[in-house]
Amino acid sequence: MTHEQGVSGMFGRIAPRYVLLNRLMSFGMDASWRRQVVRWAGLRPGCLVLDVGTGTGDIALEALRFEPSIKVIGADFTAEMMREGRKRPGGGRILWCRAHALTLPFPEAVFDAVTSGFLVRNVSDPLKTFQEQVRVVKPGGWVVCLDTSPPPRNLLRPLVVFHLKAVIPALGTLVARDRAAYRYLPASTQAFLPPKRLARIMSDAGLEEVSFRSFMLGTIAVLRGRRPPSLEVSH
Numbered sequence: 478m479t480h481e482q483g484v485s486g487m488f489g490r491i492a493p494r495y496v497l498l499n500r501l502m503s504f505g506m507d508a509s510w511r512r513q514v515v516r517w518a519g520l521r522p523g524c525l526v527l528d529v530g531t532g533t534g535d536i537a538l539e540a541l542r543f544e545p546s547i548k549v550i551g552a553d554f555t556a557e558m559m560r561e562g563r564k565r566p567g568g569g570r571i572l573w574c575r576a577h578a579l580t581l582p583f584p585e586a587v588f589d590a591v592t593s594g595f596l597v598r599n600v601s602d603p604l605k606t607f608q609e610q611v612r613v614v615k616p617g618g619w620v621v622c623l624d625t626s627p628p629p630r631n632l633l634r635p636l637v638v639f640h641l642k643a644v645i646p647a648l649g650t651l652v653a654r655d656r657a658a659y660r661y662l663p664a665s666t667q668a669f670l671p672p673k674r675l676a677r678i679m680s681d682a683g684l685e686e687v688s689f690r691s692f693m694l695g696t697i698a699v700l701r702g703r704r705p706p707s708l709e710v711s712h
């Protein structure tokens with residue numbers, strides 16, 4: 478089984494409980510991080526947005542609430558997650574698309590903004606993932622990424638590690654009846670890149686003005702960068 482098949486199989490299993498578990502694990506804070514993603518995406522009336530690894534569509538739905546006139550494509554390789562998302566209020570307004578984040582099925586420079594939430598931690602090649610997003614966003618458009626960060630080394634670290642290692646697997650067992658999946662989440666969080674390194678990868682992928690904000694005791698980060706505007710041709 479490839480890494481991707483393993484990831485997709487896991488999200489397929491937890492799809493029906495995914496939204497509820499997110500709310501519980503984040504103490505209801507996850508909606509505010511997604512609002513930050515949307516605020517940073519620079520959405521204008523009527524624009525076209527791509528949300529990669531959309532899952533059950535939380536960021537896409539938040540974008541539609543923020544600016545109802547936009548069109549949002551939600552792309553993911555796990556059909557079960559998108560099936561759950563389609564049933565949610567407003568889910569019918571998202572244009573759902575089965576797609577792999579490393580080979581997006583879209584032409585170059587078609588989207589005004591590209592977002593992702595908790596995707597990059599799961600992919601085999603973060604640099605290629607951002608390069609694909611840079612390819613499909615228009616010059617001057619924002620690429621915004623929400624993901625977990627490894628717990629910072631400070632006084633509160635034991636509390637954060639307890640939440641990751643004990644609380645989240647217990648919730649996963651109780652609510653999703655899938656302890657394995659909710660062991661993967663904390664393990665991949667601890668093994669993931671700190672925001673400064675993720676920001677560096679975004680720059681390496683070709684984004685400019687890369688910056689980030691951390692939340693939840695430094696365990697969550699929202700990052701963004703802009704595809705350089707095309708060079709003006711002087712005559």
Ligand SMILES: C[S@@+](CC[C@H](N)C(=O)[O-])C[C@H]1O[C@@H](n2cnc3c(N)ncnc32)[C@H](O)[C@@H]1O
Pocket residue numbers: 481484485488529530531532533534535536552553554555558576577578579593594595596599600
């Ligand atoms: C943790 S969920 C996040 C869902 C949603 N973005 C959110 O904010 O709640 C990660 C999603 O990314 C998708 N995913 C992971 N790797 C992917 C890849 N290589 N291509 C497309 N989707 C992928 C999974 O299927 C899953 O639905």
